[in-house]
Amino acid sequence: DAKTTQPPSMDCAEGRAANLPCNHSTISGNEYVYWYRQIHSQGPQYIIHGLKNNETNEMASLIITEDRKSSTLILPHATLRDTAVYYCIVRVEGGGADGLTFGKGTHLIIQP
Amino acid sequence: GAVVSQHPSWVICKSGTSVKIECRSLDFQATTMFWYRQFPKQSLMLMATSNEGSKATYEQGVEKDKFLINHASLTLSTLTVTSAHPEDSSFYICSARDRGLGGANVLTFGAGSRLTVL
Numbered sequence: 714d715a716k717t718t719q720p721p722s723m724d725c726a727e728g729r730a731a732n733l734p735c736n737h738s739t740i741s742g743n744e745y746v747y748w749y750r751q752i753h754s755q756g757p758q759y760i761i762h763g764l765k766n767n768e769t770n771e772m773a774s775l776i777i778t779e780d781r782k783s784s785t786l787i788l789p790h791a792t793l794r795d796t797a798v799y800y801c802i803v804r805v806e807g808g809g810a811d812g813l814t815f816g817k818g819t820h821l822i823i824q825p
Numbered sequence: 826g827a828v829v830s831q832h833p834s835w836v837i838c839k840s841g842t843s844v845k846i847e848c849r850s851l852d853f854q855a856t857t858m859f860w861y862r863q864f865p866k867q868s869l870m871l872m873a874t875s876n877e878g879s880k881a882t883y884e885q886g887v888e889k890d891k892f893l894i895n896h897a898s899l900t901l902s903t904l905t906v907t908s909a910h911p912e913d914s915s916f917y918i919c920s921a922r923d924r925g926l927g928g929a930n931v932l933t934f935g936a937g938s939r940l941t942v943l
Contacts, residue, residue, distance in 0.1 A: 755937060756829075756920070804930050817868050
């Protein structure tokens with residue numbers, strides 16, 4: 714799996730868009746970008762994933778640069794409940810039988 | 826959507842005793858489940874991969890005789906921490922794949938089980 718780099722922490726005002734960056738400069742052509750988040754003392758939650766096109770679902774949008782070396786997760790209208798650690802993971806679609814490897818992620822704090 | 830249930834959500838035990846944690850996929854079948862451990866202020870660490878009907882695969886450095894994993898059915902995997910000691914106190918989280926959700930890397934996680942060993 715390609716290595717990812719995320720800022721350790723970010724603040725965002727409630728109601729504003731939260732933009733979480735992730736660098737994955739060594740990503741290979743068949744690797745997807747996955748985002749998960751973990752609210753304090755809970756299990757992680759899947760958010761979204763993509764290969765090269767931008768993706769949007771009810772939770773967030775994922776913007777992947779044209780060269781695929783970085784991506785941004787966007788929470789359009791952040792609420793206090795979005796305070797969590799957000800993990801960016803790069804992995805081939807099949808993934809084999811292996812579990813996901815989590816890095817340190819970004820601790821997003823939504824300020825009232 | 827897919828739901829993974831863990832039980833108990835928290836447990837306190839005495840040093841030297843064994844503790845069993847259950848992980849159930851409630852509305853889907855999971856041939857593979859994953860067990861993670863998370864210490865305070867740290868990220869999740871994959872401990873082992875639980876395979877239905879066969880032996881679990883353990884990550885390097887995880888003692889298989891201490892962390893017994895049983896995956897006897899397509900909806901249940903158990904993790905038993907044997908002869909627990911205070912250093913085993915941690916947050917244990919299981920996860921499973923529901924391939925219908927969009928691929929092999931979309932995992933559904935349980936809420937976690939917090940183990941405190943006195």
